[in-house]
Amino acid sequence: MKPLAERMRPQVLSDYVGQEELLGPDGALTKVIASGRIPSMILWGPPGVGKTTLANIIANSYDSAFYQLSAINAGVKDVREAIKKAESKTLFNASAPILFIDEIHRFSKSQQDALLGAVEKGVVTLIGATTENPSFEVISALLSRCQVYILNHLGKDHLVSMVDKALLSDTEFASLNVEVEEYEALLKYSSGDGRKLYNLLELIVNSFDRTEKIVINNAEVEKRIQKNIAIYDKGGEQHYDIISAFIKSIRGSDPNAAVYYLARMIEGGEDPLFICRRLIILASEDIGLANPNALLLANNTFEAVHKIGMPEARIILSQCAVYLAACPKSNASYMAINKAQALVRETGNLSIPLKLRNAPTDLMKSLDYGKDYLYAHNGEGNFVVDEYLPEGIEGSQLYVPGENGAEQKISNFLKNLWKGKYGY
Numbered sequence: 001m002k003p004l005a006e007r008m009r010p011q012v013l014s015d016y017v018g019q020e021e022l023l024g025p026d027g028a029l030t031k032v033i034a035s036g037r038i039p040s041m042i043l044w045g046p047p048g049v050g051k052t053t054l055a056n057i058i059a060n061s062y063d064s065a066f067y068q069l070s071a072i073n074a075g076v077k078d079v080r081e082a083i084k085k086a087e088s089k090t091l092f093n094a095s096a097p098i099l100f101i102d103e104i105h106r107f108s109k110s111q112q113d114a115l116l117g118a119v120e121k122g123v124v125t126l127i128g129a130t131t132e133n134p135s136f137e138v139i140s141a142l143l144s145r146c147q148v149y150i151l152n153h154l155g156k157d158h159l160v161s162m163v164d165k166a167l168l169s170d171t172e173f174a175s176l177n178v179e180v181e182e183y184e185a186l187l188k189y190s191s192g193d194g195r196k197l198y199n200l201l202e203l204i205v206n207s208f209d210r211t212e213k214i215v216i217n218n219a220e221v222e223k224r225i226q227k228n229i230a231i232y233d234k235g236g237e238q239h240y241d242i243i244s245a246f247i248k249s250i251r252g253s254d255p256n257a258a259v260y261y262l263a264r265m266i267e268g269g270e271d272p273l274f275i276c277r278r279l280i281i282l283a284s285e286d287i288g289l290a291n292p293n294a295l296l297l298a299n300n301t302f303e304a305v306h307k308i309g310m311p312e313a314r315i316i317l318s319q320c321a322v323y324l325a326a327c328p329k330s331n332a333s334y335m336a337i338n339k340a341q342a343l344v345r346e347t348g349n350l351s352i353p354l355k356l357r358n359a360p361t362d363l364m365k366s367l368d369y370g371k372d373y374l375y376a377h378n379g380e381g382n383f384v385v386d387e388y389l390p391e392g393i394e395g396s397q398l399y400v401p402g403e404n405g406a407e408q409k410i411s412n413f414l415k416n417l418w419k420g421k422y423g424y
Helices: 028-035 051-061 076-090 109-121 156-169 184-190 194-206 218-228 237-251 255-267 272-290 293-308 313-325 332-347 362-366 407-418
Strands: 041-044 066-070 098-102 125-130 147-150 178-180 214-216
Touching: 028 051, 028 147, 041 051, 051 066, 051 098, 051 125, 066 076, 076 098, 076 109, 098 109, 109 125, 156 178, 156 184, 156 194, 184 194, 184 218, 194 214, 194 218, 214 218, 237 255, 237 272, 237 313, 255 272, 255 313, 272 293, 272 313, 272 332, 272 407, 293 313
Parallel strands: 041 125, 041 147, 066 098, 098 125, 178 214
Antiparallel strands: none
16 A cells, blocks of 8 residues: 555645645736646755645646656666657657656756757656755756756644644544544644654554554653664754664674665665765774875765766765775874864963964064074974964863874874874
8 A cells, every 4th residue: 555645645636635825816826827837947955845745736636757866776777768758759749748856956957958959849847856955066068058946844833734634634534533642742743744744644553553542742742753764864863873873883894884874875865975074074083194095086076976976976976885884994184173172262362473463564583473483394304393372271282193094104103203202
């Protein structure tokens, strides 16, 4: 049987819930739909507010052929095949087929470029759905040919009406004896997401003995959700638990666990660029100078994933995760900046030593700015022993090099130069 969210998906505009500013009597989209001339558009809004449903309703309103792709698993080839099918339909249909692309922000530049010609020529009417700001995620040439409509989170009244309607009209739920005493917990966990609301409602109802009356209140919702939810939720606790497990697996030099948690995130629809950003942070925080190439690879991974897009980007993410897990580890740079910030907060704005100050004017020179500064390149090996920290914290050791990988060379280098000063 289909999930409740799919069973309750509105088929006509009169059943659509929410977005009154767009779809009310004087709404911008209402007027567009009534005109009979549907432009290519981007529907921008959070998950579960009806972007896919609205695209289907628009297509049904004009009896247009409807093609749907998900940017999570579609490539350039899929886009071209959909356009080819649309071209054949255009010969017989008065209105251009609608090509709906879910999560269009995940499409790479090359994938979006593949759409551009078909949109320009009117071969397809593009409806793209995105949870991200299209100004940053959709190429300008494509964006300029699309009208952007903003969809908002569903409000309390919308969500309550959706629950009531499901219990009354759904073919399966209507046969059950279900009473909702309190809605607050359901609304809290759904966070304005209609699809999530229906998933939670179905999970809770299915957790009861169906032969008895089912009473739903806040306490029952809390108890049953905590016990039963095991889905990957990009905006909830699972999101943070899995990324935490992913990072700790790499920190612990376990590539197997790292790839497993990476797969969990990919299968759950996590934003690949979010994963990339965490890998860049990890490359400095947990590997650092033990392998300086780690940061370079992590940053290049971000660039490559942004250009390529899913699903191929999963291979790049896997390569980076495995490499970072297999690197020697050091958090010395991370600890150094933590110590330095703590010292600054403790000691305040200490006076910069005069010898280290810039002296671009005669007045500054007369005040001894820059006086007695020892130019390092004049010393043997381009080094002179001097004190660079402000008075009061002289000799403080903030950076303690690790003994792994390339950082061992750094440690030996500093010890040879400073010969015991700063703890080296």
